[in-house]
Amino acid sequence: xxxxxxxxxLAKTGPFHKLHHVSxxxxxxxxxxxxxxxxxxxxxxxxxxxxxxxTLEVPDVENFKKxxxxxAFLNDKMQLQLIEPGNDQTSYRKFLDEKGEGVYHIGFxxxxxxxxxxxxxKRSLDIAMRGRRDDGSGFTYFKTAEKGGVTxxxxxxxxxxx
Numbered sequence: 001x002x003x004x005x006x007x008x009x010l011a012k013t014g015p016f017h018k019l020h021h022v023s024x025x026x027x028x029x030x031x032x033x034x035x036x037x038x039x040x041x042x043x044x045x046x047x048x049x050x051x052x053x054x055t056l057e058v059p060d061v062e063n064f065k066k067x068x069x070x071x072a073f074l075n076d077k078m079q080l081q082l083i084e085p086g087n088d089q090t091s092y093r094k095f096l097d098e099k100g101e102g103v104y105h106i107g108f109x110x111x112x113x114x115x116x117x118x119x120x121x122k123r124s125l126d127i128a129m130r131g132r133r134d135d136g137s138g139f140t141y142f143k144t145a146e147k148g149g150v151t152x153x154x155x156x157x158x159x160x161x162x
Contacts, residue, residue, distance in 0.1 A: 014123065015116035015154045020109040021071070021079035023153075025092050026101050029068045029084035036072065041080060044070045052158070055132040063088035064129075077109075091129065091141075105141060105151035113138050113156040120154070133158055 026032040033044045047069030050056075058064040068084040083104065085092035095104050110116035117127065117140040125142040128151065132138035137158040144152045 014119050015110045016108050016152060018109045019078060020155060021081050021107040022103060023081040023083055023105045023107065024102065025083045025085065025096050025104040027096065029070055029082045032082050033070055042072050044072050047071050052133050053131040054134050058129045059091060060089060063090045067092060103150055105153050107153045107155055110154045110156055113140060113154060116154040
């Protein structure tokens with residue numbers, strides 16, 4: 001198999017095919033929402049509570065739960081997310097301090113988040129953060145920013161959001 005064929009095969013499989021959201025870290029989520037609304041993006045709503053995660057493997061669980069997140073649906077399947085990390089130490093705060101406002105991660109939807117995570121690991125992607133709910137929904141962030149310029153994540157929405 002040639003290198004080109006291998007790349008084509010890898011592109012046909014794996015967890016990075018169905019774009020779900022683009023997440024932007026900002027200093028002030030209210031100010032950012034007003035800007036986006038002024039250009040026709042909105043309405044905005046609170047991101048669902050993170051209290052329903054039964055497993056959270058993040059650097060600081062309490063600070064992760066406190067971040068402000070807003071979402072706007074751009075169409076039936078695509079979201080724009082705004083994240084205001086506050087002053088607590090999270091990966092979002094670190095990004096904001098080091099790089100300023102901007103795209104933190106790109107999220108893809110998968111049918112099975114465990115299988116998607118395993119597929120990412122088979123592709124030599126290390127896990128940065130992960131969370132799961134009792135219904136099998138959840139997320140995984142992969143450490144891809146240094147190699148590809150942005151963090152990639154996968155998710156499966158809980159049943160009540162489908």
